[in-house]
Amino acid sequence: MRTEFSIEQLQNAGLAEMESILRKCVHCGFCNATCPTYRLTGDELDGPRGRIYLMKDMLEHGSKPVSEVVRHIDRCLSCLSCTSTCPSGVDYMHLVDHSRAYIEKRYTRSLFDRFYRALLANVLPSPDRFRTLIRLAKLLSWCRPLLPSTVSASIKLAVNSQISTGQAHAGSVFKTNKQKRGTVALLQGCAQQVIGKHINDATIRILNRSGFDVHILNENECCAAIEHHLGKEQRALERIKTNLKSWASQLPQFDALISNASGCGTMLKDYGHLLKSDPEYSSLASLVSGKTKDICEFLHENESLVFSTPRNNKITYQNPCSMQHGQRLSKQPLSLLEQAGYKIESLPDSHICCGSAGTYNILQSDLAEKLGQQKTQQLESTGADIIASGNLGCMTQLQQYSGLPLVHTIELLDWASSGPTPMALNKNF
Amino acid sequence: MRMPIPDATIIANRQQLIDKLSTFLTSKQIVIDKTTLRAYESDGLTAYQQRPLLVVLPENTAQVSEILRICCEMNVNVVPRGAGTSLSGGALPLEDGIVLAMGKFNRILDIDYDNRCVVAQSGVTNLAITQAVENRGFYYAPDPSSQIACSIGGNVSENSGGVHCLKYGLTTNNILGVELVLMTGEVIRLGGKYMDPEGYDLLGVITGSEGLLGVVTEVTVKILQAPQCVRAMLLGFPDNESAGQCVAEIIAKGIIPAGIEMMDELAIHASENFCHAGYPLDCQALLIVEIDGPQAEVDELIQVIRDIGKSRGSQYFKVSSSDEERLRIWAGRKAAFPALGDISPDYYCMDGTIPRKQLSRVLTKMTELSKHYGLRVANVFHAGDGNLHPLILFDANKDDEMEKAEEFGADILRLCVEVGGVLSGEHGIGVEKRDLMPDYFSEHDLNQQQRLKCAFDPNGTLNPGKMFPTLHRCAELGKLHVHKGKLPFPELPRF
Amino acid sequence: MQETLLPENQDQFAELARFCLSEKKSLAISGNNSKSGFGYSVQADIDASMSACTGIIEYDPAELVMRARAGTTLNEIKTVLTEQQQQLAFEPETMSALYSNSREDTIAGVFASNLSGSRRFQAGSARDHLLGFNAINGRAELYKSGGNVIKNVTGYDLSKLICGSWGTLSVLTELSFKVLPAPAVIVTAILDDLNTEKALGLLSTLATSPLHASGLALLPGGIKSALESNVTQANCTSLIRFEGSRTSVDARLREFQTSYASQMSVSLLEQDESLQIWKALSSASPVAYHPVIMKLSIPPSLALRMSQLLNEIGNCNWYLDAAGAWFWLGLETTKAVENINRFRSSLAEENGSAILYKAPDEIKNKVGIYSPAQVTLESLRLRIKESFDPANIFNPGRLDYQK
Numbered sequence A: 001m002r003t004e005f006s007i008e009q010l011q012n013a014g015l016a017e018m019e020s021i022l023r024k025c026v027h028c029g030f031c032n033a034t035c036p037t038y039r040l041t042g043d044e045l046d047g048p049r050g051r052i053y054l055m056k057d058m059l060e061h062g063s064k065p066v067s068e069v070v071r072h073i074d075r076c077l078s079c080l081s082c083t084s085t086c087p088s089g090v091d092y093m094h095l096v097d098h099s100r101a102y103i104e105k106r107y108t109r110s111l112f113d114r115f116y117r118a119l120l121a122n123v124l125p126s127p128d129r130f131r132t133l134i135r136l137a138k139l140l141s142w143c144r145p146l147l148p149s150t151v152s153a154s155i156k157l158a159v160n161s162q163i164s165t166g167q168a169h170a171g172s173v174f175k176t177n178k179q180k181r182g183t184v185a186l187l188q189g190c191a192q193q194v195i196g197k198h199i200n201d202a203t204i205r206i207l208n209r210s211g212f213d214v215h216i217l218n219e220n221e222c223c224a225a226i227e228h229h230l231g232k233e234q235r236a237l238e239r240i241k242t243n244l245k246s247w248a249s250q251l252p253q254f255d256a257l258i259s260n261a262s263g264c265g266t267m268l269k270d271y272g273h274l275l276k277s278d279p280e281y282s283s284l285a286s287l288v289s290g291k292t293k294d295i296c297e298f299l300h301e302n303e304s305l306v307f308s309t310p311r312n313n314k315i316t317y318q319n320p321c322s323m324q325h326g327q328r329l330s331k332q333p334l335s336l337l338e339q340a341g342y343k344i345e346s347l348p349d350s351h352i353c354c355g356s357a358g359t360y361n362i363l364q365s366d367l368a369e370k371l372g373q374q375k376t377q378q379l380e381s382t383g384a385d386i387i388a389s390g391n392l393g394c395m396t397q398l399q400q401y402s403g404l405p406l407v408h409t410i411e412l413l414d415w416a417s418s419g420p421t422p423m424a425l426n427k428n429f
Numbered sequence B: 001m002r003m004p005i006p007d008a009t010i011i012a013n014r015q016q017l018i019d020k021l022s023t024f025l026t027s028k029q030i031v032i033d034k035t036t037l038r039a040y041e042s043d044g045l046t047a048y049q050q051r052p053l054l055v056v057l058p059e060n061t062a063q064v065s066e067i068l069r070i071c072c073e074m075n076v077n078v079v080p081r082g083a084g085t086s087l088s089g090g091a092l093p094l095e096d097g098i099v100l101a102m103g104k105f106n107r108i109l110d111i112d113y114d115n116r117c118v119v120a121q122s123g124v125t126n127l128a129i130t131q132a133v134e135n136r137g138f139y140y141a142p143d144p145s146s147q148i149a150c151s152i153g154g155n156v157s158e159n160s161g162g163v164h165c166l167k168y169g170l171t172t173n174n175i176l177g178v179e180l181v182l183m184t185g186e187v188i189r190l191g192g193k194y195m196d197p198e199g200y201d202l203l204g205v206i207t208g209s210e211g212l213l214g215v216v217t218e219v220t221v222k223i224l225q226a227p228q229c230v231r232a233m234l235l236g237f238p239d240n241e242s243a244g245q246c247v248a249e250i251i252a253k254g255i256i257p258a259g260i261e262m263m264d265e266l267a268i269h270a271s272e273n274f275c276h277a278g279y280p281l282d283c284q285a286l287l288i289v290e291i292d293g294p295q296a297e298v299d300e301l302i303q304v305i306r307d308i309g310k311s312r313g314s315q316y317f318k319v320s321s322s323d324e325e326r327l328r329i330w331a332g333r334k335a336a337f338p339a340l341g342d343i344s345p346d347y348y349c350m351d352g353t354i355p356r357k358q359l360s361r362v363l364t365k366m367t368e369l370s371k372h373y374g375l376r377v378a379n380v381f382h383a384g385d386g387n388l389h390p391l392i393l394f395d396a397n398k399d400d401e402m403e404k405a406e407e408f409g410a411d412i413l414r415l416c417v418e419v420g421g422v423l424s425g426e427h428g429i430g431v432e433k434r435d436l437m438p439d440y441f442s443e444h445d446l447n448q449q450q451r452l453k454c455a456f457d458p459n460g461t462l463n464p465g466k467m468f469p470t471l472h473r474c475a476e477l478g479k480l481h482v483h484k485g486k487l488p489f490p491e492l493p494r495f
Numbered sequence C: 001m002q003e004t005l006l007p008e009n010q011d012q013f014a015e016l017a018r019f020c021l022s023e024k025k026s027l028a029i030s031g032n033n034s035k036s037g038f039g040y041s042v043q044a045d046i047d048a049s050m051s052a053c054t055g056i057i058e059y060d061p062a063e064l065v066m067r068a069r070a071g072t073t074l075n076e077i078k079t080v081l082t083e084q085q086q087q088l089a090f091e092p093e094t095m096s097a098l099y100s101n102s103r104e105d106t107i108a109g110v111f112a113s114n115l116s117g118s119r120r121f122q123a124g125s126a127r128d129h130l131l132g133f134n135a136i137n138g139r140a141e142l143y144k145s146g147g148n149v150i151k152n153v154t155g156y157d158l159s160k161l162i163c164g165s166w167g168t169l170s171v172l173t174e175l176s177f178k179v180l181p182a183p184a185v186i187v188t189a190i191l192d193d194l195n196t197e198k199a200l201g202l203l204s205t206l207a208t209s210p211l212h213a214s215g216l217a218l219l220p221g222g223i224k225s226a227l228e229s230n231v232t233q234a235n236c237t238s239l240i241r242f243e244g245s246r247t248s249v250d251a252r253l254r255e256f257q258t259s260y261a262s263q264m265s266v267s268l269l270e271q272d273e274s275l276q277i278w279k280a281l282s283s284a285s286p287v288a289y290h291p292v293i294m295k296l297s298i299p300p301s302l303a304l305r306m307s308q309l310l311n312e313i314g315n316c317n318w319y320l321d322a323a324g325a326w327f328w329l330g331l332e333t334t335k336a337v338e339n340i341n342r343f344r345s346s347l348a349e350e351n352g353s354a355i356l357y358k359a360p361d362e363i364k365n366k367v368g369i370y371s372p373a374q375v376t377l378e379s380l381r382l383r384i385k386e387s388f389d390p391a392n393i394f395n396p397g398r399l400d401y402q403k
C-alpha cells in the first residue's frame, strides 16, 4: 500500500519500521473476516484493515490522535488473529504496539480512564497488590451495579477467582527424580502465582517427571506484557531490562525458559525484537526470546512424557490467541492431549478470541462479554465435559459464563501421567 | 481516472442528512468523523481513494429502505459496500455520496436442506455459508479466492467466480433469489427457493450489476452435496506454453475438471512462501487440477490427466493424499494475490478473459509489455475458462509507477479484446475498467445498458461513476429519435 | 394469415425495425413459430421471422463456445455438436408436441423462451448458457451484449433478461452460447415399487447424494402410456438417470443399487431408450395432449403436498421432474380457471411459480400466464420493457396481462 511518510520521518528507526509494515498491506480485507471485533460490529473501523488505515493516517500525519481513532484502536484485542490470516505477512502486532505507545504519549484520556489504566498497570503486575485488590473487590461485589462498567467488570472477574494458597519462591529449585535430561527455568506469571498456583505446580511435576530440574525464575513480578499492551512503553522496557539483568547470570545453565501462560510466553519471545537496537541488551534479549518455550511446545519437542494413567474424558480445547496467533502453536497442545488419551471435540471458530485479552475484559467489557458468551456457547455446543485452555486469562474469562470446568492443558497432562486430579475437576470426576 | 463532479449542494446539506438519518439510526451506525471516514476511502483496489460524505451501517432492510428513500429525496448518491474486497473499485466512495456499508447484515437466516438452499443476509461472507452447512456434507459452489472475506451480496453484485466455476458456474448460476431495495426505497423480492421465476429474469440482471441497480439485502443460494471424492493434482511445467497446451488437451478430451488453475514462477514462489503447500519451486508454470466425483471416475481421470501432462512435458506431478493437503494446495492459490504483497508493495490485478487458444500469444505479448514498462508481472490464471489474472507489480511510492502500471494494465486488457476476449471475467468494471468500455462496446451497446439502469434508478444516484464512461441523463437517453424508414426491399423473400 | 417477412441478415432486420418505428407499425417476431402458443395473442401489423438468418458462425469445440445466427435450427446445432461429442447441457427439447405442430425450433427461439430440460436442476436452463448476443432493440439499433468467452462480467448481463423475454425486448440476431462435453454413457434406473411419498423421499435423497444423478423424475401411473416406451404400467414410476464415462456410470449404479435401492427391483434403460424417455420428459410430451398445460416450479419440499393436491383435484395429469422441483401439469378446460387459482394460491408468495404454457385465450385472459405480480415489480417490468422497446413495436401484448 502506498504510504506518505516524509524523508525526515523515515529517519526515525521506529517509524521506518512502521512504514515497512504498512507497505506490505495490500488492503485485501482477508483479515477482517477473522477479526473478532469486526465480526461483532461489521464496521471497517473495528477490523484490522481499518485499524491499519487509521494507524497509517495517524503516524503519517504525526498528529495528535483523535478520540474516534483511539476508541477503535482501544477496541482491538491484540489477539493477532489477523496476523495468522494475512497472506501478505503484515506484522500487525508491532504496528499496534507502536501505535498504542504513540497514543499513550500524545493523547489525553479522561481522568477516570487515566486513573483506571494506571491502577491496572500498577496492580496487576504485582502479585502482592493484586492479591489485596482481589480481596477488596470480593468485599465490594455487592455494589457492582452502581459502578462504571470497567470497575464492575473487574470485580466480576475477581469474584470468580480463587486466591491460591502457598507459594513457590523465586530461586527455588525442584529436582527431578528421574534420569536427568536437563535444566529449565519456569516463569511463574504475575497473576498466575496469585490465582493459578496449581498450574505452576502441575508444570513442575510434569517437568520433573520428564527428567528436568526446574528453577523458579525471579521475575521481578511481571514479564511486562500488561504495561506493554497498555501502551506504557517506557515502563515496559524498564521492566524488561530489569528482568534481563537479574536473569543474565543464570541463563546459560537453562536449556529453556518455560512459560505456561501463553500471554507471557508471547511477550518473552518478543523481547529480542523490542530491544533489537539496544546496544546493551539486544543480545541478552534475543537469547531469552530464543530460549523461551511454551510448556506444550517444550514437551512436544522433547517427547519425554509417558502417560501412565491415560484418560478418556471428552474435552474441547480453547486455544488462547497468544498461543495460536502470537506463538503459532496449535498442533502441539492438541497432539499431547490426544496422546494422553483425551477425546477432543473440535471447536467451531476456534481461531476467534474469547474476549479475555489481557486487560481487555476490564477496559472493553461490553465487547468482551459478547465474545465470552459467544465462545462459551460454542465450547458448550461441542458436547465436551471439560474445557482445556493454555492461558489463565482465558480461563478466568470463560469461568464467568460457562458451567463446564476449565482446566489448564498442563493439569490434564499431569493427570494423565499419574498426577493428581485437577482442582477444577475435584468435585465431579 | 475522473469521477463525476461532486454536487456542492449535497455536501452543503451534510448536516441535514445526518439529522434525518439520526432519527432512526444510532450514533454507532453513522460514521461522521473525518479521520475515521478515511478508513472507508478504498476497497480492494487501493489505487484510488475518496473520502465519503458519510458511512452508514444499517442493521435491517427497513433501515436500508428508509436510508435510500431519504437519499433519493435529497438526491444524495449512494455507494453500496459489502466487505470492500472489490478489485475494480466498485465500492469506491464519492465525495457527495454516502457509503452504505452492509457489514451488519451478517446473519444466516435459514438453512434449508430439504430445498437445498441457504438464505443469508447480504453481508454474510461467502465462506461462512459453506461453513454453516459443511458438517452435513454440503457446500456453496462459487469460491472466489477472497471467499474468506467477501460478502455474498458483493458476490451477487459482481457475479463473482472462483476456482471451481468452470464446472459449477458463477454466482449467477448458483443463486435462487434475492431481496432487493430499489433507490426509491421500495423493497422487492426476486425468485425464492425454487428454480424458474415468472416473467423477465430480473434476478439474472441484478447479478453482476455492480451495485448500480439496487441494494441486495438478502440472498437465497443453492447448496450442493460435496462430491464423494475430490483430489487435487499439481503438475509442474518448464514453460507456460506446455502448461497451456496441457489444459487445452484435457478439455479437448471432454474432461471438465472441478478446477484448473495455472500460476507462473513468481506466483508459485510467493504463494508457497505463505502456505507451504508443497508447490514445486523449480517450475516455470504450475497447474492445479482438481477432479471430483465418484471414486472410480476420479481414479480414472487422474490417470488420464497425468498422461496428458507427461506428453506435454510436465516435470512434476503430485496428487493430494488427504483433504488437508488438498485444502492447503488451494489455500496457497487463494492467497496468491495478497501473498505477492510480500514481494512487492503494490500490485494491480487484471482480469481479462481470452479464448484459451490465444494464451501463448497473449503471454508473449505480455512479456514484451513488461519489458517496455519496466514492471514485473506475475500470472495467476483460471486456465479452464480463459480468465487471466496478470498482477502488475509496482511501487506506489515511486513517482510514476502507478501511472505506468495503469497504462500497462490497459494495454493488457486491450490485448484481451483484440484476441476476441473481454475486459473482465469476474472482478467487474467498477472504476478501474470503466474508461476502457468503449474499447469493447459501441455507443449503442452502452446506451442500451444505461437505459436499463434508468429503469431501475431514473435519477442515477445509485453508485454513479462506475461501469459507464459517460453519464447520460435518463431523459436524454430515453428520447426516441425516429428516422424516416422505408419498408425494406420489396424483393425480400416471403412465404 | 398475414404474410411473413423473412429478413436475411441483421441489417435487413434493423431496416425493417426502422420502418416500423417511423410508420408506427408493430411487429410479430418469430423463428419458426413452433412455440407461438405461448403468451397472449399478439396483434401486430407485420409478421417477421428470423428463420432465414441461419448458419453456425464459429465453433471451436476446445473453447466450449458456439456462435450461430438466430434462425439456425436446434436440430442442426445438435447434429454438429454430436459429431464432436458435445451438447447443449441444458437439454432443450422441442415443444412442438405441446403446441401441436411439427415446426423446428430455432436457436434464438430456444433462448428467447428460456427452454430447459430434465437436467435443469444441475445444469441450469438456457439463461445459464447464453454468453452473448447481437440484437436489434425497439429503437432499431443493432447492439451487442456479453461476449464469446465462457466467463465474462463486462457490462450488465443482458443475456439473462433476453432469455425468457419471448421476443418482447429485442430481436436476437446472433447468439454465442456455451457447449459442453456430452456424456458417453446414459443409463436410467427405473423403480416401480414405491408409492409417491416413498419415491419422493428417495428422489430427494438422491438429489443431495454424491451419486450425481442427472435426472430424477416421477411418473404417476396413468400417464405412462403417453410415453410410448416400454416402461411397465405400475402405480408410480421413479426414473433416475446416470450419465458419464462407463466406469463412472457403472460405479454409481452399483452404489445406487446397494445403498439406496437394495430391497427394490430395479430395471435399467440403456443409451437410446434412455435418451428417448428423457427427451419426452423434457418436452412435456406426457401431458401434451391436454388443452391446458402448466409448469409449476416449487421448493422440492412442497412436492408431496402438491401431488396430493393435484390428485384431490382430479381431472388432470401430471408428472414431476428435478426431484420434485418441477411439475408438468395437464388440465382440461372445465374448471381450469378455478384449479389454476387454487395451485397459485397454494404456492403463496415466494413459494414458487406457476406458468401457463398453453391454454385457450379466454382462460389465459382470466388467470394470466403468470401469477399476479407485486405492483412495484410490475411497474419495474414495464420500465424495463420500455428501456428496450419504447414504442412497443416488438410482440406487443405477448406478455402483458390485461384483464
Ligand SMILES: Cc1cc2nc3c(=O)[nH]c(=O)nc-3n(C[C@H](O)[C@H](O)[C@H](O)COP(=O)(O)OP(=O)(O)OC[C@H]3O[C@@H](n4cnc5c(N)ncnc54)[C@H](O)[C@@H]3O)c2cc1C
Binding pocket: A027, A028, A029, B043, B044, B079, B080, B081, B082, B083, B084, B085, B086, B087, B089, B090, B091, B102, B122, B143, B144, B145, B146, B149, B150, B151, B152, B153, B154, B155, B156, B157, B158, B159, B160, B161, B162, B163, B210, B211, B212, B214, B215, B216, B217, B337, B338, B426, B427, B463
Ligand atoms: C485477494 C482477492 C482475491 C479475489 N479473488 C476473486 C476471485 O477469485 N473471483 C472473483 O470473482 N473475485 C475475486 N475478488 C474480487 C472480490 O472479492 C469480489 O468481487 C467480491 O464479490 C466482492 O465482494 P465484497 O463483499 O467485498 O463487495 P465490495 O467490494 O464491497 O463491493 C463490490 C461491488 O458490489 C457492490 N455491492 C456490495 N454489496 C452490495 C449489496 N449488498 N447490494 C448491492 N451492491 C453491493 C458495491 O457497490 C461494489 O460495486 C478478489 C479480491 C481480492 C482482494
Ligand code: SF4
Binding pocket: A024, A025, A026, A027, A028, A029, A030, A031, A032, A048, A049, A052, A082, A085, A086, A087, A088, A089, A090, B338, B341
Ligand atoms: S490481510 Fe494483510 S494485506 Fe490483507 S488487508 Fe489485512 S493486513 Fe492488509
Ligand code: SF4
Binding pocket: A034, A035, A036, A037, A038, A046, A047, A048, A051, A075, A076, A077, A078, A079, A080, A081, A082, A083, A092
Ligand atoms: S489483533 Fe485481533 S482484534 Fe485486533 S485487529 Fe487483529 S484480529 Fe482484530
